[in-house]
Amino acid sequence: MGSNSLYGPLDPAPDAGYVDAPPRMGFFTDTSVCIGCKACEVACKEWNAIPDDGFNLLGQSYDNTGGLSANTWRHVAFIEQPVVPSLTDALAAAGTQFLGMPLSDLPGRVTEAPRTDFRWLMMSNVCKHCTHAGCLDVCPTGSLFRTEFGTVVVQEDICNGCGYCIAACPYGVIDRREDDGRAWKCTLCYDRIGDGLTPACAQACPTQSIQFGELDELRTRAAERVDALHEAGVESARLYGHSEDDGVGGDGAFFLLLDEPEVYGLPPDPIVTTRDLPDMWKRAGIAALAMAASVAVSFLGRRG
Amino acid sequence: MAEAHPVGFQWVVEAKNRGAKVIHVDPRFSRTSALAHTHVPVRAGADIAFLGGIVNYILENEKDFREYVLAYTNASMIVSEDFQDTEDLDGLFSGFDPSTNTYDQSSWMYAGHEKHGQEHGESHVQRETAAGQQHESHGAPLPGDVPRDPTLQDPRCVYQILRRHYRRYTPEVVERLCGVPQAAFLEVCEAWTANSGRERTTALVYSVGWTQHSVGVQYIRTGAIIQLLLGNMGRPGGGVLALRGHASIQGSTDIPTLFNLLPGYLPMPHHEQHETFQQWIDAIRHPGQKGFWANAEAYAVSLLKAYFGDAATAENDWGYGWLPRLTGDHGTYRQALDMIDGKIKGYFLLGQNPAVGSAHGRAQRLGMANLDWLVVRDLYMIESATFWKNGPEVATGEITPETCRTEVFLFPAASHAEKEGTFTQTQRILQWREQAVEPPGDAHSELWFFYHLGKRIRARLAASTLPRDKGIQNLTWEYGDDEPSSEKVLQEINGYDLSTGDLLSTFNQMKPDGTTSGGCWIYTGVFADGVNQAARRKPGREQSWVAPEWGWAWPANRRTLYNRASADPDGNPWSSRKAYVWWDPAAGEWTGHDVPDFEKTKPPSYRPPEGATGVEAISGDDAFIMQGDGKGWLFAPAGLIDGPMPTHYEPAESMVRNPLYGQQANPTRKVYDRSDNPTNPSPPEQHTEVFPYVFSTSRLTEHHTAGGMSRQLAYLSELQPEMFVEVSPALAAERGLDHLGWAHIVTARAAIEARVLVTERLTPLRIEGRIVHQLWLPYHWGSEGLVTGDSANDLIGITLDPNVLIQESKVGTCDIQPGRRPVGPALLSFVEDYRRRAGLVPGHHTPIVTTHSAEDADGEQ
Amino acid sequence: MSKRGDRPMVPRAEFKSYYGRPIVRPAPWTHDIASYLFTGGLAAGSALLAAGGQLTRRPRLRRAGRVASLGAVAASGYFLVADLGRPARFHHMLRVAKPTSPMSMGTWIFSAFSAAAGAAAITEAAPLLPPGFFRRVLPPVGAAAGLGAAVVAPALATYTAVLLADTATPSWHAAYPELPFVFAGSALASGAGVGLIADPAPPVRRMAVLGAALELYGAHRIETTKGILSEPFTSGHAGTLLRAGRLLTAAGIAGALLGRRSRVVSALSGLSLLAASAITRFGIFEGGMVSARDPKYTVIPQRERLAQRNE
Amino acid sequence: MPGRTKVILVGVRTWIEGWPVYRQLTGTDPLGRGAAAQSPRSKALTARTETADRVAKSVCPYCAVGCGQRIFVKDEKVVQIEGDPDSPISRGRLCPKGSASLSLVTSPRRQQHVLYRKPFGTDWERLDLETAMDMIADRVLTAREETWEDNDAEGRPLNRTLGISSLGGATLDNEENYLIKKLFTALGAIQIENQARI
Structure with missing residues (x-):
């Protein structure tokens, strides 16, 4: 257990007690080459025999899955971004929130000129396997644990469905499965990588938007990719979750995005709740003392 | 491509990462457009205007790869004086006969060879028998010696004829007809021409939606002309790649379960043209013609030996007499209409679902309701098997189980994991699949089913003396006892040297004297050296980037066709960077990264002696060895029913009057003029405002064709759970359609309902001065499966391309209204009312010839 | 107490989200957990009351405190196990002892407390036994257990505040500095409530006042100093609950102080304090849930934090 | 007696040593977030592709x-x-x-048995495979007989039946398409088509 055990840069597996642990493995998801085919969603479900999510047309462009959940461990997001000048002004004027949905009812929105430009962002979202994982920290049964590969896995033979991890995840990834009661999320194919195989989603991904490998290698590869995109004029390319200095100590599964994180439903500045835990216990201690003092004061006063 | 061939799209991403510019031209912004540098929204059905504009740009700015064009195309050849272009005849070529709506093509011939041209009767038969499909493996028949003008100045040389034909396809016309702003159009032209020529190549990729137009074959022709002009054919990173739809659709035209072809693109005998064996052989190989197609007799005889074995002898013309004959159009749409008329007794459906997958769903289902019996073999319960109890017509009362007389058998089929055999994928590569497990329950492979059906039929006819049963009695039909051996069948396809019993290694070994057999000459070599080449699995990373040792490509394991053109006339690569196949003078043979598409030891300097024919007549610089003149055709003197050069005709259903010519739509298109197959009105007809919008259909990544293999699976159904229609915000505002609300779409054939997705990915276009709205529909839904919905193909009528008889389902006109469609009998009157308002009343005939000069001579079909 | 009426609406900042969907996920807990917050606090408060009674020789207070504490502990046990996705695996809570998990620490605290409070309560039954060894041994054991429970009680009352705060639920996390005081005060008030019903002696009244003070101080800071993250506690259903809780607390305190002479008024004010404590817990619970469901409570504060950090 | 108690003791010891709290106190993972919390099942996890036959x-x-x-x-x-x-x-x-x-x-939704719907029937009924094959063979020959055409109007051979249609092949193997084409052609049934035409 080192100094950064609760917060800050850390190699999590050795810190979690693995002697000569293998290098930390992770995902780099380069959304600039994602074609939204959802092979990752299907390959993940076939490998892990995950129940389906129901058949509902959500109208969120081609995303009828909705989001990561106990029954969806890879989720492809679709954001249609018309870059019609009048749209952005109209939005600002109306002060409404641009919710990524195509708005057909906005005044002045129906333009004669064909749209000048258009972007259709696609992104395969997944559990972040954080360096400092809120879900893992708060898990009271030890079901969620750090594997030797530095990934975060729910042990389905231990989890009693207390649900605490669900509230603790800064990305809203993990969820409890209705009829099953236990919490479920991406295991980074702990059974496959244990045998030296590639996770099912990374194996299937047609354009290698999802890359699996040693996290350090992926981080250098991602940095080069961002530079290449900037040179190619894609100014909006940026990495997300790559830096060890962010609020969760860097993600084991990080991304190259083409817009602000919240456009994809990702938090712009996630911080693991464990960072403030020592301060919380301190505060609770003071309150406890105040409580004890109050009782003492109450009973030590004049006998009345 | 990212939508329907996502794993193939990895190579586009690879190219993009190496600096290639990716341009996607499509009416709708799709997942392919999302990865492209530029998306060019075009009006559906105006592709030839767009591509013709590019030909115009190339020729007017002399941006063609001149050395390549001179050496390898027929640009310098002089066309007959009798030839008149669409510029002269208001949209028709010379030789048009309005009585049959076909051309006498003799005037299209090269100068002095008019008599080789195809006269009316022949063209009419060619259209009826989709003869265009024969040319998948070889060019049309043509004489050898042709007058030329290498300076390309003669007004009647192909180059000049092409320039005149496309002179009016200016960027301004492209904008008016396609709705593409001139700047965007010129960006495409500049990108395409800048990335072509000696040092650079451009690849043209199309999905087979292109063939689903009344001018479909001419779309592909225009693409080929551009790629020839720019010298991209036969070169790495160039060419034209068709993205076909099914796992072995290429295989199912090579070894065709098609009415008009025998294996290896040999034509099915025609009762009039091929009455005798000799007529049949001569019709195939055209004596005196140059090119590889000359030894077609060997291929034909070997096929008959494979079919009839020892019973096929020289005396009985190798059993030719037992083959059935075509009399005209026996295509699937002709059959569907014949079923409605009660002419067909029995119908087999083998892993196909016409109730949803074929055009005019209602006609398909009404036809099936008038059969004696129907046999469906599939993995899952599909709509074609339950038309009698769950089909839309049951709801409207047109079909009721109690009154539907069709006997229906549903046989469970084996999946791809439960049988061994080969698929042929879209690059002509045969890949052998190993069998993983036995099929469950009563499920069997089609091999098993037809083998045992054939054994039962032969047993029943064993004692027959009727002449009609000779064929079936003499058939070689021995492939094992219970599960027939796929390997044995593939070996029969490959062919044997009957004298030694050895497997043939190349089709050059085939003889016309009955000493060799071969079920499909273009597949000969799949068992070269007695080894199942299709089963080779040498990992890609241990081979060259051409990976010749994975599977086997026909013909002769050649991966890129016409690769002779990747070298200049003298046999040296046009550029070292793009070297692919070249002449090695020291070794005295052609060599390179791929199997050379040329005779191994024929030097580039070889010139054929006077009067030579067949293979001998191919000169050292004839890169297109399957063509009658050894050249790539910018101008097709024969072989195409609707014209030597692609011409912009409006789709069969359009609201835009063709501004370039009086002739509105393809005058030679195949039309079934019947009351149960109406066509929406198009100019110059009245009432085009009844169906004011353009619609197109195509696929989603998450579903597969008619849904039988995807809407039955939870993990795919949840990704796209409901039938929907995509409309632009402008159209949604105009028609009051709400995002996620309901809408119903109406054509002269049917009305279907769908949830509404309002999206900016569709955009209104300014065409001929007014706004044209386009809407888009996926066609996967039907009444069976975990997720069900109305079928988009119900909207579409039966109007076919004349060359290959494929229906126009990529563009049509329709109306769209908010809310769900009527149900029950009310639906029929609702659609009937639309027909009435559109003037489609009994006795109405869609005009075919609409040129201003032509009196209203309505061509009979 | 801040005046009611219209809160100054946070300016409608233009922020993006993914089709308005939540970014973090609300805890899947049902109202069982909100109830446990109350019963846990009541158990702690009662145990302290009992210890007070024990040390100042007020047997009725001692007995009421211990019995109430036992009842509350039993109810807490039920709520905690019932809310689990897999109740049969409740004992897995004792598989690890993780300092980083307030719920793990809480389980051990709750177990220790239950043992002590249980023992203390049982010994109350000593008088019913026939004379003999047990009858003699039990009271001193009870005394020790009672003191043990009292020692653990403050931890039991405040760890639940750390549990809620140690999540990604925006408004709970933001409230971590003051939430323990709310829960401590609320526990004291509910304990005092029991006392007011059982034996409204002056210490009980003082305990009620001090408890209410702690609770109101904490609640006030949470509702006014967290910017946009205070919004969930001041508006909607949660806001109503918290305001009602405050009213009942005020009523309870007034009753406790003014109705000194009347047992009925004291009992009523005790009940009022108990109700106030419960309602306040539900209000805090509901406010947190609201803050997790609306993405703006995640995006806007984080955007502001980023802006400050980048200045 | 001691034997059995030894077994119990050993059993208790291994149970204690398996208890993560004990492993937290004595091992390299005091916070119980990794090695200490790993269950035996997790340790033994392996990919089903590696244990395939x-x-x-x-x-x-x-x-x-x-x-x-x-x-x-x-x-x-x-x-x-x-x-x-x-x-x-x-x-x-x-x-x-x-x-x-x-x-x-x-998928359990896959068809595994031959189903038959008799004329004017309102639902499916099961049919034995061999019986069904015989019924199909009879129907093919009957339809062929009823619609056979030896010659056209000018006496030229036609040698065919237009009474039977078949649709399908693009999803099938080349070997299957070959036998289908070969059998139907020999029977004179020329109305054979597949997805290449749609």
Whole structure:
């Protein structure tokens, strides 16, 4: 257990007690080459025999899955971004929130000129396997644990469905499965990588938007990719979750995005709740003392 | 491509990462457009205007790869004086006969060879028998010696004829007809021409939606002309790649379960043209013609030996007499209409679902309701098997189980994991699949089913003396006892040297004297050296980037066709960077990264002696060895029913009057003029405002064709759970359609309902001065499966391309209204009312010839 | 107490989200957990009351405190196990002892407390036994257990505040500095409530006042100093609950102080304090849930934090 | 007696040593977030592809790209289908449909028995396979007989029946298409078509 055990840069597996642990493995998801085919969603479900999510047309462009959940461990997001000048002004004027949905009812929105430009962002979202994982920290049964590969896995033979991890995840990834009661999320194919195989989603991904490998290698590869995109004029390319200095100590599964994180439903500045835990216990201690003092004061006063 | 061939799209991403510019031209912004540098929204059905504009740009700015064009195309050849272009005849070529709506093509011939041209009767038969499909493996028949003008100045040389034909396809016309702003159009032209020529190549990729137009074959022709002009054919990173739809659709035209072809693109005998064996052989190989197609007799005889074995002898013309004959159009749409008329007794459906997958769903289902019996073999319960109890017509009362007389058998089929055999994928590569497990329950492979059906039929006819049963009695039909051996069948396809019993290694070994057999000459070599080449699995990373040792490509394991053109006339690569196949003078043979598409030891300097024919007549610089003149055709003197050069005709259903010519739509298109197959009105007809919008259909990544293999699976159904229609915000505002609300779409054939997705990915276009709205529909839904919905193909009528008889389902006109469609009998009157308002009343005939000069001579079909 | 009426609406900042969907996920807990917050606090408060009674020789207070504490502990046990996705695996809570998990620490605290409070309560039954060894041994054991429970009680009352705060639920996390005081005060008030019903002696009244003070101080800071993250506690259903809780607390305190002479008024004010404590817990619970469901409570504060950090 | 108590003691000791709290106190993972919390099941996890009996080299049945597939079989049941990394066409990758091949092949919704609907019938009934095959053979020959055409109007041979139609082949193997074409052609049934025409 080192100094950064609760917060800050850390190699999590050795810190979690693995002697000569293998290098930390992770995902780099380069959304600039994602074609939204959802092979990752299907390959993940076939490998892990995950129940389906129901058949509902959500109208969120081609995303009828909705989001990561106990029954969806890879989720492809679709954001249609018309870059019609009048749209952005109209939005600002109306002060409404641009919710990524195509708005057909906005005044002045129906333009004669064909749209000048258009972007259709696609992104395969997944559990972040954080360096400092809120879900893992708060898990009271030890079901969620750090594997030797530095990934975060729910042990389905231990989890009693207390649900605490669900509230603790800064990305809203993990969820409890209705009829099953236990919490479920991406295991980074702990059974496959244990045998030296590639996770099912990374194996299937047609354009290698999802890359699996040693996290350090992926981080250098991602940095080069961002530079290449900037040179190619894609100014909006940026990495997300790559830096060890962010609020969760860097993600084991990080991304190259083409817009602000919240456009994809990702938090712009996630911080693991464990960072403030020592301060919380301190505060609770003071309150406890105040409580004890109050009782003492109450009973030590004049006998009345 | 990212939508329907996502794993193939990895190579586009690879190219993009190496600096290639990716341009996607499509009416709708799709997942392919999302990865492209530029998306060019075009009006559906105006592709030839767009591509013709590019030909115009190339020729007017002399941006063609001149050395390549001179050496390898027929640009310098002089066309007959009798030839008149669409510029002269208001949209028709010379030789048009309005009585049959076909051309006498003799005037299209090269100068002095008019008599080789195809006269009316022949063209009419060619259209009826989709003869265009024969040319998948070889060019049309043509004489050898042709007058030329290498300076390309003669007004009647192909180059000049092409320039005149496309002179009016200016960027301004492209904008008016396609709705593409001139700047965007010129960006495409500049990108395409800048990335072509000696040092650079451009690849043209199309999905087979292109063939689903009344001018479909001419779309592909225009693409080929551009790629020839720019010298991209036969070169790495160039060419034209068709993205076909099914796992072995290429295989199912090579070894065709098609009415008009025998294996290896040999034509099915025609009762009039091929009455005798000799007529049949001569019709195939055209004596005196140059090119590889000359030894077609060997291929034909070997096929008959494979079919009839020892019973096929020289005396009985190798059993030719037992083959059935075509009399005209026996295509699937002709059959569907014949079923409605009660002419067909029995119908087999083998892993196909016409109730949803074929055009005019209602006609398909009404036809099936008038059969004696129907046999469906599939993995899952599909709509074609339950038309009698769950089909839309049951709801409207047109079909009721109690009154539907069709006997229906549903046989469970084996999946791809439960049988061994080969698929042929879209690059002509045969890949052998190993069998993983036995099929469950009563499920069997089609091999098993037809083998045992054939054994039962032969047993029943064993004692027959009727002449009609000779064929079936003499058939070689021995492939094992219970599960027939796929390997044995593939070996029969490959062919044997009957004298030694050895497997043939190349089709050059085939003889016309009955000493060799071969079920499909273009597949000969799949068992070269007695080894199942299709089963080779040498990992890609241990081979060259051409990976010749994975599977086997026909013909002769050649991966890129016409690769002779990747070298200049003298046999040296046009550029070292793009070297692919070249002449090695020291070794005295052609060599390179791929199997050379040329005779191994024929030097580039070889010139054929006077009067030579067949293979001998191919000169050292004839890169297109399957063509009658050894050249790539910018101008097709024969072989195409609707014209030597692609011409912009409006789709069969359009609201835009063709501004370039009086002739509105393809005058030679195949039309079934019947009351149960109406066509929406198009100019110059009245009432085009009844169906004011353009619609197109195509696929989603998450579903597969008619849904039988995807809407039955939870993990795919949840990704796209409901039938929907995509409309632009402008159209949604105009028609009051709400995002996620309901809408119903109406054509002269049917009305279907769908949830509404309002999206900016569709955009209104300014065409001929007014706004044209386009809407888009996926066609996967039907009444069976975990997720069900109305079928988009119900909207579409039966109007076919004349060359290959494929229906126009990529563009049509329709109306769209908010809310769900009527149900029950009310639906029929609702659609009937639309027909009435559109003037489609009994006795109405869609005009075919609409040129201003032509009196209203309505061509009979 | 801040005046009611219209809160100054946070300016409608233009922020993006993914089709308005939540970014973090609300805890899947049902109202069982909100109830446990109350019963846990009541158990702690009662145990302290009992210890007070024990040390100042007020047997009725001692007995009421211990019995109430036992009842509350039993109810807490039920709520905690019932809310689990897999109740049969409740004992897995004792598989690890993780300092980083307030719920793990809480389980051990709750177990220790239950043992002590249980023992203390049982010994109350000593008088019913026939004379003999047990009858003699039990009271001193009870005394020790009672003191043990009292020692653990403050931890039991405040760890639940750390549990809620140690999540990604925006408004709970933001409230971590003051939430323990709310829960401590609320526990004291509910304990005092029991006392007011059982034996409204002056210490009980003082305990009620001090408890209410702690609770109101904490609640006030949470509702006014967290910017946009205070919004969930001041508006909607949660806001109503918290305001009602405050009213009942005020009523309870007034009753406790003014109705000194009347047992009925004291009992009523005790009940009022108990109700106030419960309602306040539900209000805090509901406010947190609201803050997790609306993405703006995640995006806007984080955007502001980023802006400050980048200045 | 001591033997049994020794066993109990050993049992208790291993139980204690298995208890993560004990492993937290004595091991290298005091916070209980990794090595200490790992359950025996998690430690023993392995991929079902590694414990399969055999692997069949196959090709995806969906579109014409022809992606390589590897089918893993265990106890004569397909347990996994994924991309074949050796394929130069697909390099081990698959699309959503290809990735769903395991469901396609093993779904309980797959038809496993011959179903028959008699004329004017309102529902399916089961039919034995051999009986069904005989019924089909009889119907083919009957239809052929009723609609046979020896010659056309000018006496030229036609040698065919227009009474039988067949649709399908693009999803089938070349060997299957070959036998279908060969049998129907010999029977004179020329109305054979497939998806290449739509």
